[in-house]
Amino acid sequence: MKKTFILFFVAILSGFAQNTSNTVSLNVKIANRFSDTITVSSGRTFKQKVGINKNGVFQTTFEASKDGGFYRLNDGNEGTTLFLKNGYDLTVTLDTKDFDETLVYKGKGANENNYLAQKALSDEKFEMELEPLFDADEATFKAALSKKKANDISMIDGKGFDQSLVTMLRPSFEQEEKFLLEYYTQKVAAKKMEGIASPTFEYENHKGGKTKLEDLKDKYVYIDVWATWCGPCLAEIPHLKKVEEKYHGKNIEFISISVDVEKDYEKWKKMVTSKELGGIQLFADKNWTSDFIKAFGINSIPRFILIDPNGKVVKADAPRPSSVSLVELLDGLVK
Missing domain, CATH: 3.40.30.10 (Glutaredoxin)
Structure with a gap:
């Protein structure tokens, strides 16, 4: 199931509509970068390639979502989700040798994006812990999902994050729970087929x-x-x-x-x-x-x-x- 959960979370976020107005500024410093070009994108509606400047920084300014929206920052096949809003001025630093673990944001919008970086790490840890639970009974599995959802909510409520981010995230926690329960049901059904004659084609x-x-x-x-x-x-x-x-x-x-x-x-x-x-x-x-x-x-x-x-x-x-x-x-x- 590696990355399945994280990919699903990204898919949810990419579905939010973009209302472009004003600009956002990004300065990205990457140690051990994969190439001299990165991409910043939002679903199918926005994609920008950014080259490295003489100071070794990927620097760009572009129209962003007036009310806040989710974007992807990619260096090669590695990437992360950002929350960007008009007026944000962010400096991003990371090392591709430990991409997710080294992400640090500074400037306006840093709190929201440092939270997203930590959530990605938390989700990856949960996914590793989740695998053994596919052999547990449904009640145990549901209890683990409920605990995770409660923790996700506690990480954003009352933390002073941009309200647009909170409003967009809260429904995704319910969708994540539903997705994982459906995935559990699929795994259980698949296990019951082991050892029997396969359907043909x-x-x-x-x-x-x-x-x-x-x-x-x-x-x-x-x-x-x-x-x-x-x-x-x-x-x-x-x-x-x-x-x-x-x-x-x-x-x-x-x-x-x-x-x-x-x-x-x-x-x-x-x-x-x-x-x-x-x-x-x-x-x-x-x-x-x-x-x-x-x-x-x-x-x-x-x-x-x-x-x-x-x-x-x-x-x-x-x-x-x-x-x-x-x-x-x-x-x-x-x-």
């Missing part, structure tokens, strides 16, 4: 013809359920390629099943080719309503499934390619 193969699960008998099958529009899915592709390379020639097949809608069929075909995607690339017949997808209760992606050589489910919610636990799992099975 027969989907169009990118290379031609159709491929069904029975064609892969006597081998382990690692399945990636994804879509061309899914950012987290695309982020897993480089890791998936490395895993495929590691186990090349062994008794395992790597299958990617796209749940893109029919209108994105050509987009899927072109992306498989342009990104040189490996393994067996399949296109689900009815996207999210395909029988195989429904049988596994898949309502969010990416989702990974591991099936054994006898067609039985090993993991209905298997580790991601980016997780070290996947290699640990496969090393114990694949010969």
Whole structure:
């Protein structure tokens, strides 16, 4: 589940509308930077590339949200969420070797943004503590979520933060709780499928013809359920390629099943080719309503499934390619 919770939180924040007026000033100092350019963005409505100046500082001024809004600051693949409002004048310092841990804000708007940096660390710690709770009963899991929500509320109430920030954040705590409870339900359902015969599929193969699960008998099958529009899915592709390379020639097949809608069929075909995607690339017949997808209760992606050589489910919610636990799992099975 690595980063799932944090990514969900970012997705919630990016949905707030922007009302541009006046300007915000940012001065960003990055030790061990990844490049000479950073980006500042807000959903799909705003994106600015900022180059480094002769003093080694990324400096920019731009129109920001009049009532306050959430932005992303990225250096390469590393990034953080900021709360920016007209009139803010912020200096940001960080070291990419410990990106989140070293973030410090000074200037107008520093209190709000130092809080967001601490919340990101708190959420990451909670996510690590959360994993063992997926094996607990529902009452225990709900109690942990309630405790976290109460702590989140206590971190913003009465702290003197900009009221716009508080107003935007409070509904997100409820949404986070709902999201994690749904995720727990999905994990429990997936665990019940372990050891049983897997539902089958027969989907169009990118290379031609159709491929069904029975064609892969006597081998382990690692399945990636994804879509061309899914950012987290695309982020897993480089890791998936490395895993495929590691186990090349062994008794395992790597299958990617796209749940893109029919209108994105050509987009899927072109992306498989342009990104040189490996393994067996399949296109689900009815996207999210395909029988195989429904049988596994898949309502969010990416989702990974591991099936054994006898067609039985090993993991209905298997580790991601980016997780070290996947290699640990496969090393114990694949010969």
